[in-house]
Amino acid sequence: MTVAERNRAIKKVLARRFGRKNVRVKGDRGTAYGWVNIYVQVPKPHKGECERPEGWPGSFYECDACKRVREETEKEIWR
CATH class of the missing domain: 3.30.30 (Defensin A-like)
Incomplete structure (x- = not known):
């Protein structure tokens, strides 16, 4: 192959x-x-960007709903 x-x-x-x-x-x-x-x-579970908590260090933030979708997708792909 x-x-x-x-x-x-x-x-x-x-x-x-x-x-x-x-x-x-x-x-x-x-x-x-x-x-x-x-x-x-995969589509986000909500529209727009994830809202970062005030004082969050750095520019990347992933809300709990987006994190759950990402983790479920990873499990499905790598099973």
């Missing part, structure tokens, strides 16, 4: 669940076993 065939097979399986346009699979050989990056786009 070539790298391109492997990437297409991974995308095909994930596209059944998340939709073809919502899944990107990149990978190459590079190491002994190769590498794969999988990007899945």
Whole structure:
């Protein structure tokens, strides 16, 4: 199986669940076993940005609802 065939097979399986346009699979050989990056786009549970608590350090914040969706998606992908 070539790298391109492997990437297409991974995308095909994930596209059944998340939709073809919502899944990107990149990978190459590079190491002994190769590498794969999988990007899945899922809708947020709310509109707009997550509201950061006042005094939150840094620019990245993820509300509990978004965190739950991300964790559930990760579990579903990597099971």
